[in-house]
Amino acid sequence: MIVLDASVVIAYLETTDPHHEAAVRFMAAVIEELAISSVTLAEVLVGRIDDGTERQVRDAITEVMAVQVLVNADDEWPLDLARAKAKFRLRMPDAIVLASAMRAGGTVATFDKRLRTAASAAGCLAEENGLW
Numbered sequence: 001m002i003v004l005d006a007s008v009v010i011a012y013l014e015t016t017d018p019h020h021e022a023a024v025r026f027m028a029a030v031i032e033e034l035a036i037s038s039v040t041l042a043e044v045l046v047g048r049i050d051d052g053t054e055r056q057v058r059d060a061i062t063e064v065m066a067v068q069v070l071v072n073a074d075d076e077w078p079l080d081l082a083r084a085k086a087k088f089r090l091r092m093p094d095a096i097v098l099a100s101a102m103r104a105g106g107t108v109a110t111f112d113k114r115l116r117t118a119a120s121a122a123g124c125l126a127e128e129n130g131l132w
Contacts (some may be wrong), residue, residue, distance in 0.1 A: 001033045001105035002126045004042045005097045008109050019111045035068040037100045043093055070100050088118035098122060
């Protein structure tokens with residue numbers, strides 16, 4: 001399973017994003033199951049509220065792109081998240097992506113250099129597949 005960072009999803013959806021071409025190549029090449037944290041999905045959808053397309057974008061991500069939404073809601077989740085944030089000194093949105101991947105036994109796909117470095121150090125960085 002590959003857990004997607006918002007940077008990859010936004011780049012895929014936005015043709016003007018500087019990483020759009022790389023995101024399209026990545027999505028076309030990936031064969032593993034794709035997932036996104038529910039909080040990361042909300043991060044992607046924030047930019048769609050003003051134009052009223054948040055539901056369509058959510059449906060495109062979950063249905064068309066076939067991305068599974070991860071909802072981490074058990075008692076251990078806050079501890080896992082706090083450990084990832086503290087150990088790798090990440091911002092909370094990036095710690096959510098990393099902790100989600102670590103919990104799922106998956107890998108991280110991101111354009112964010114700091115998150116990429118942390119995921120590599122944690123042993124859960126997705127294969128390049130044109131992302132960087």
